[in-house]
Amino acid sequence: MSEGKTFWQAFFDSHAAHYDENPFTKNTMVEVDFLFEVMALRAGLAILDVGCGTGRHAVELARRGLRVTGVDLSEGMLERAKLRAEQAGVQVEWVHADAARYVHPTPFDAAICLCEGAFNLTEAQEDPVAHDLGILRSVAASLKPGAPFVLTAMNGYATIRQMKDEAVEAGQFDPATMRSAYQDEWNLPEGPVLMTIHERLFIPPEIVAMLHHAGFEVLNVWGGTAGDWGKRKIRLDEVEVMFVSRKRPDEHSVLRPGVS
DSSP states (O other): OOTTOOHHHHHHHHHGGGGGGSGGGTTHHHHHHHHHHHHTOOTTOEEEEETOTTOHHHHHHHHTTOEEEEEESOHHHHHHHHHHHHHHTOOOEEEESOTTTOOOSSOBSEEEEOTTSSTTOOOTTSOHHHHHHHHHHHHHHTBOTTOEEEEEEEOHHHHHHHOOHHHHHTTSEETTTTEEEEEEEEEETTEEEEEEEEEEOOOHHHHHHHHHHHTEEEEEEEEOOTTOOOSOOOOTTOSEEEEEEEEOTTOSOOOOTTOO
16 A cells, blocks of 8 residues: 555555546446436536546536536546546546545535445445445535435445355354455456455445435435446346435535534
8 A cells, every 4th residue: 555545545546547448437428418317417507526536427527518526535536537627628626635524615506426436435444334424414515405416336235145154254244234354356457456345335225314314315216337327226236326316405504524
């Protein structure tokens, strides 16, 4: 790990140059079309992209006339995003920050957090509930009342269905906490990488509850696996779930992260 960086910062900094070679990044145009439909987006609106990565959604949204701010923890990913925006000839505000603590000074008309851009990515010793709830509270605090928010998150049902009693006995999965700790080989574009995984995935009703506590009204919960978005039911073994919500119209003041 690079000195002074978290595990995920170091990982995405090193992976940034290859990130857009991943198969799940190849559906940007269709995904943005879908966002325009379900969020009623239009040119001139201001939108926050949380965990924007290399900016594939942010830049396409800017190309279609939205005022976009992209936030990411990885400087390497943001450098790729800046280059993408420059090549596309669009202006995007890029912010290097921890999404669980960042609140924009000017409220947005809409927000997105897609493809595990920030949600679900916690450090080994970090409280995953506090981390992910912090992200949701930060997003809510950065939105106008009634503003739409689309989140995609890892599907905890798939984890439960894959785990066996042997994994519990080996300490790789704790069904009492839904936390996993194991080694896995990821076949990345730059080559295979052995990863030590620490996860606490949530089943959809948990995320619905977290969104509610953060100040959102959940409108729809759909299958949200990248490349297969649609207004459809969740498949139990698919990778991701999509939550379509809006900041509650009566939520004029939402707690800042760390404030009780």
